[in-house]
Amino acid sequence: MRRLRSWKLLLPLAALVAVGSVSVSGSLAASSQASEVRVAIMTDCKGAFAFGYELDIGGAQAAFAQYAGGKPKNRKKPSAGMTGIRVGNTPVNIVGYGCGDDTAPTAIKETRRLMEQLRADVMVGPLSGDEAVAVANYAKGKPTKTFIIGTAGSQDPTMQIAPKNMFRYHGDGAQWNAGLGEIVYKRLGWRRAAIIMDDYSFGWTSGAGIIADFCAIGGQITKRVFPPLNTTDYAPYIRQLPRPGTVDGYFWVVGGTGTGASLKAFEQAYGRLDPKQHAGNLFFAFLGADKEVAPKVVGAYVGGFGTAPGLKTKQARAYEAVIKKWYPDLPAADGFVHNYYNAAWALVLGLQKSGGRVGAALQAAMPRALKGGYEVSDNGQIRLDSRRQAIQDQYPLQIVKQGNSIVTQVVGYVPNVDQSFGGLFKPSSPPPGRAQPKCVKKKLPWQGKIKVVRNGVITNQTIR
Amino acid sequence: MSSLALDPKVAVERVVGVGVLVLLAAGPAVFNDYWISTILTQTLFFGIAASSLVFLYAYGGMISLAQTALMGISAYLLGNMVTQRVPGGETKGLTLGWDPTLALVLAIVITTLIGLVFGAVASRSLGIYFLMLTLTYAVIANYFFGQVTQFGGFSPIAGINQYTPGFVGDLIDHPDKLYYIALGTALCVYVVTRYLARTPFGLSLQGIRDDPVRMTSLGYTVPLHRTLAFGYAAFVASLAGILLVWWDGQIAPGNIGIGATIELLVMCVIGGLARIEGAWLGAFAFIVINNYVRDVELPVVGGSFNTIIGLIFLVIVLVSPDGLMGIWDRLWGAIRRGGGGGRPEPAAVGASTAREAGSS
Amino acid sequence: MFAILYVLVIAEPDDGTGGGWRTTNFGSALDDPGGFLQVLLDALTFAGLLFIVASGFSLIFGLMRVVNMAHGSFYLLAGYIAYEVQQSMTGEGFSIPGSEVNTWEWVFPMIVAAACVALLGLIVQQLLLSWNQGEDLRQALITIAVSVIIADQVIAHFPRTGVFEVGGGNAVSMTWPGWTERFVDLRLWGVQYSLARLVMLALGVVVGILLYLWLYRTKTGMVIRAGVDDRQMTSALGINIQKTFAIAFVVGAALAGVGAVVGSSQGNIASGQDTQWLLNSLIVVIIGGMGSLLGAAAGSLLYALVLTFSASYLPIIGTECCTNYSIVITFALLAIVLAFRPQGLFGRAG
Structure with missing residues (x-):
């Protein structure tokens, strides 16, 4: 009797182990299948840029809503989520939001959680400079995953480090x-x-x-x-x-x-x-x-x-109308919103071209030009240079x-x-x-x- | 119960211990990739770092907040020594490009020496003063690597895990290998630390913990013992630092900031400061909680999962002063007394009070 | 000694040629006494702010042996509360020009904010800390958990006028009353100095005097000091030490609130500053010694002096060296102090 009771104590441990082994076996589904695309949005919810959380998520999701049929769950609170995103026949799932604190170690921890635990194929983010440096170095070791920087302004990620699977559709801080x-x-x-x-x-x-x-x-x-x-x-x-x-x-x-x-x-x-x-x-x-x-x-x-x-071009007005349509309170001209929007939009275009395939196919299909809201030159197109960095x-x-x-x-x-x-x-x-x-x-x-x-x-x- | 027979509690612990070990050794056969490469690997090396803190407390009566910093120092040393400034290479730190094996040995040796110096300076401080002084070390290390750009600066030194010694091999594409290295290291650290506690050195250290004055009058050099203990703890922390940087590939001041320092302490306390095993248990609980408590929103007060993590920690600390190991010990005590329902009820009370505190 | 000599005599002003080991931002104190005085006042006024915040931390620490890791979070919360109150009083929105803030519109937010965190402090102390007195480490960890919760709640709910809806914890600032927005002619080497900063120093001094009077001239104060010296003995004498603990905790938390109002008027308040202020408080107490009013004052002074002077007077050698390392040097000095006096400058051994 005593023995039996003592074994009961092991139940919590057994439960933990079970959680570990049950929580989906292996990463088979991820890369080559066209069944679904798993997207993560990486931003900050702690530290000096915590207020960027809703802005970033809102910007990215406005693009998914506009170009891929996403439905916001709550127009006042983007982080409530989004359903029904589809590119062609491929459903796109937002598997998680990353919560950084504008330091490199937290950014890596969150990126691992999103890419490895939640098995995202694509990441939109991160938010700040050193985070992007850290994520760029991480990206080097994950060539099948695709990273589209959210709104980080450091130079290194697309200049000195420049992994082939990293894209940035906005300028750096300089x-x-x-x-x-x-x-x-x-x-x-x-x-x-x-x-x-x-x-x-x-x-x-x-x-x-x-x-x-x-x-x-x-x-x-x-x-x-x-x-x-x-x-x-x-x-x-x-x-x-x-x-x-x-x-x-x-x-x-x-x-x-x-x-x-x-x-x-x-x-x-x-x-x-x-x-x-x-x-x-x-x-x-x-x-x-x-x-x-x-x-x-x-x-x-x-x-x-x-x-x-306040730029009075048709393209800018149209962009601002899109943001207003999906998330009425978001400030469209804020770089947080605009840059995450462009990143997510580029992803949709890339997926359309790749037929919903991710990995190398998506990286090859990512657009080299994008009609960003405030762009005027080159017929209003942001262009990417050879290191996949925007000329804007x-x-x-x-x-x-x-x-x-x-x-x-x-x-x-x-x-x-x-x-x-x-x-x-x-x-x-x-x-x-x-x-x-x-x-x-x-x-x-x-x-x-x-x-x-x-x-x-x-x-x-x-x-x- | 006869004193000759094995204490049933110890027996159960051994069974559990062996069971856990077998499970961990089976590794990839049981757990999925993410658990192996992230949750468990992290648990193992943070557990090693935490065990150095627990060792100092359990056998030396010293709470050191410098263990995270020492971990970071060895990681920074390795990073500065192995990375190379080549096109597409690294841009931060000294980028000396030395042989990885040599760098590995140097990083561990230098960190241990720094630990001995730290320990010698702190060896005359007691209790809360010791804690404060080691906190100061942690802050110095953080600012040093953050401000002195030659050694890194605020941005991470990255790509360090590309340069591993030949006998270690490629860790980037083989996370299993790193997992087994971490497991082996953790096991060694555990065994050596337990053994050390039974050596004459370990025994006199425990004597000093309990009554430094008497030990001094018995002819023991108290500061020397403390310094050596701190040196050993620094050595253990340096191993954790090496594993950290092989795992993460990069090291930044944020890894050794005050937040990270407090996190390590929290791990130790969750696990239980009185026993070495608590270090890994605490690290495991901390990492699992941080990883899985997401997308939960508190109905009334709002806020993110961080509030929930805070509440969980609060409950653990409120329920058991000795962490999870303490809960285990007390449960056992309750069972042994024959009172079957040994489940502690204060958990619910703790949770509600915490919520009040959080919302006001 | 060398440091003092260096500041006094050796330093030369930067002539724009890249500099050498004698080149600093200021001339030596003998050549450029005005510059020296300004830097000295920068340090003293900053010490005033440090003292207000850290004295509360020190009080709790000294009496109850509680390392209140939530002190920084109290600071953060109070700063935002005061900001919101000031905003609603002036009805201005955003950054208010000083000319539109009168003294009451600065003092009242301070009272509200200090009262709020004092109440919070009381709740934390009564619910979470009062029944596990003496378990130092456990109490510190309880306050860590509390600080995690408060920090997250602040981000969720402040500021009320965020970038997008409510919350985010972005930087906002209080405004000093209008009359402080001018310079005082010190009639000494032609130095004009900011009145607001002098007010900050004065507030620090006032807080110090009030604490002194309270601790040394009232019965409660005497009980607290007795409690710092010998807790068991004090309660054995039939004094309700629990009540005294509660009072001390409330005062300590309120001081974090007052400090936050001064700090956010001087600089600003933003998510993330909680850790910084916890660190500041810890350092002051480490240098000065625990539980001693004099120690908190000395710790604030030394910390502010070293930080300010090393940032201003370290030599300039190229763009890389050396003023950037002022903060490293500050902490190295701190470690040296501790190595020789582990209990801090004014702490009691053991």
Whole structure:
């Protein structure tokens, strides 16, 4: 009797083992069969970009709804799920959403869960720079799986690492900032500037775009300051910046959560911000910064996010209508929504061409051009380069006051921005870092060709 | 019950232990790919790291929060030494491109030496002060690798598992192999640690744990014992670090951040700090919970699965101070007393109180 | 010593030539006393903020031996609550210009936020901690579980005006009252310094004085100090130590709330800062020593001084070295302090 009871205690253990062995045997079904396509959406639900969760999922699913018959379960809450996605005769199942916290280890853990446990064939994501670096390295070892980056801005995944099964239908952090340097050089007369940037791969890549653009036209970067992520008090880093008067302006590449805090620290050191002396990357205007940061710097120029809020083209209107149709509350011009939308749309097109097959067939069939919402050049098509990285139009912005609200407005149109900045960045050169790139005068493909955008209409004038 | 006969509890534990071992040895025949390559492999090497923490606590009375950092140090050392800067190769870290076998040995040796230095510095601290000092080590290691870009920087050093020693072979395409290596290592660590506890060194260490003053007056050098124990724990953690980086292929500051440090402690406590076996049990429970509690939403308070994970941990800690191993021990105690219904009821109470705390 | 000498005499301002081992952002204190004073004030004012948050942590720690790992989560929650209250009071939406915030519109959110987390602290203490007194590790783990839950709940529900519907935990910030938005002329080497930062220092000092008066001049305070010294003896004397524990926990949590309001006015509040503030509090207490008011003050000062001065005065050699390593150096110094004084600067041994 005693013995028997003691064996009862083993039941939980036995149950656990059973869970392990029952939970689907083997990965037979996954790769070659055309029976169903398993898709995972990888984003963040913790950490500094947790708010991107619904935006990313919503963007991707809006594309599935529009082009593959998906039905949102809840139009107010994209993560509630989607049913009925079909490409041709092939059902597409969203097997799971990944929950990162913008660090590499968590991204890998989640990616493994999605790709190996839930046996996804394709991943749309991840969200942030270092996550994409980690996932790109993971992708190298999984050639049959396909990865379409969601909205990550680091350069390495499609430049130095560049696995053949990874695609990116939006610019990297450097591309997003194309044109900003030239605009402040010409419009505000900046010649010498300082830059303060987050000390990690997205900060470096985003800053690299500004430095390359500003130096290419003849500007000088006199100082680079690198506050670590999660800095509590920015005052000592602000003190490292040259004092106002010794430079013409400051570029801000401090983001996620540090933007507001670092700008306040500047105010406390040198008084109210003069918008003519400050320019920032997307952290000035997107990702919630429009509410926290933008009101402090009305009038300042800002790098883009691959989107053009308020652009009056048919294609842009149509795209915004699609988002509104499926998820009425999603901000269509937010890069999170737009980039995940394009990624999922590209996947649908790829599956249509591959006849629902995944693996190498899908990778070969992935579109090399995509009619992205805000694209104008090349008949409004984003094109992929040989490393499967988008060549995309970019739109520098300005923060302006419109009535009582503060909005971002497109000021320039920079056509066909490629990842290499006309050969400045190469697979063989080190990725952006504290000292990379150097400040050099150079002819960039778009130099002197940035068109003025007025009230959402691209004019024929170039920025002077 | 006669004292000569084997204690039935020990007998049951042995049977279970052998059973689990047979099951694990059967490996791929029983479990699917994901369980082998992810859940169990992770359980094994996090269990190794956790066992170094449990060893220090159970035999030395020291709670070290530096074990995750030491794990990361060996992983970073290996990563810096083996990766190569070739086209399509790695871009982060020193990319020395050394021989993988040499690098493996160096990574373990250097980590152990660092552990000895850490241990020597901390050997005079006790209790909560020891915990604090080791936490400081963890934070230093995290910031060091995060800020000193020459050794890695904030982005991961990747592709490390391409460069394995010849006798290990290709691990990327053969996750089973890594699983068996991890299993073998875990087994060795378990056996050696148990053996160490019965050596004169282990016995005097336990004496120091219970009464350092008396042991000092008996002529034992307390700090030396503590330092050596810490060195051994660092060695064990370094093995876990090597396995981590062979498994993951990459290492980043996030692997050794304060979050990861706390996670390892949570594993140990779930399993039970009093017994070495608890380390693997805790790691297993932690990983399974984290992996499978998804897509569940709490009706009233909202929030994601993280809330649920928090609640589960809360319940475990509330129900049993000694973790799952403690529950086992107490269940056994209840049975032995003959009171059949040895099931602890406070679980339900714990859950409801936790929910209140979470929602307010 | 060398560090002090370096700051005082050796350092040279950056002349833009790439620098050498004597090149820093500022001249030496003798050549550039104004710069030195500014950096010193940066450190002191930051220490004020650190002290407010960490003193609450230290109080709980010292009396109850509870390492309250949820302290950072209390901070996070309070910051968001205060933000929401301030938003609804001014009716402004988003980032409010300082000129539209009066003192009451800053103080009232602080009271609400501090009261909310104090209540939460009381619930946690009464339900989860009061019955397992003395099990240090278990209590720490209970608070870890609580912090995981709070952090996730904050992301689910704050801010109320998110990017998309409610939640997300993105960065928002409180606004200091308008009158702090100016510079004070210190009449010393022509230094003008931000009043808001000086207010932050003043608040730290006020909190310190109030805590001192409470701990050293009232009966409750005396009981708490007696409890820190000898828990068993105090309760053996017939004093209701449980009630004292509850009070201390409530005050400690409330201080996290007050600190959060100051911190989110100074910088901002965002998901993820809970871990950072837990770490900040731990460090201050590790340096200063546990359960001592003086220790918390000394710990805040030393931490802020080292962090600020190393970021400002480390030599500049190219773009790679060395100010980027200020945080590594800060913690290395910390380890040295601990190696020689394991109990912290003002802690009692054993």
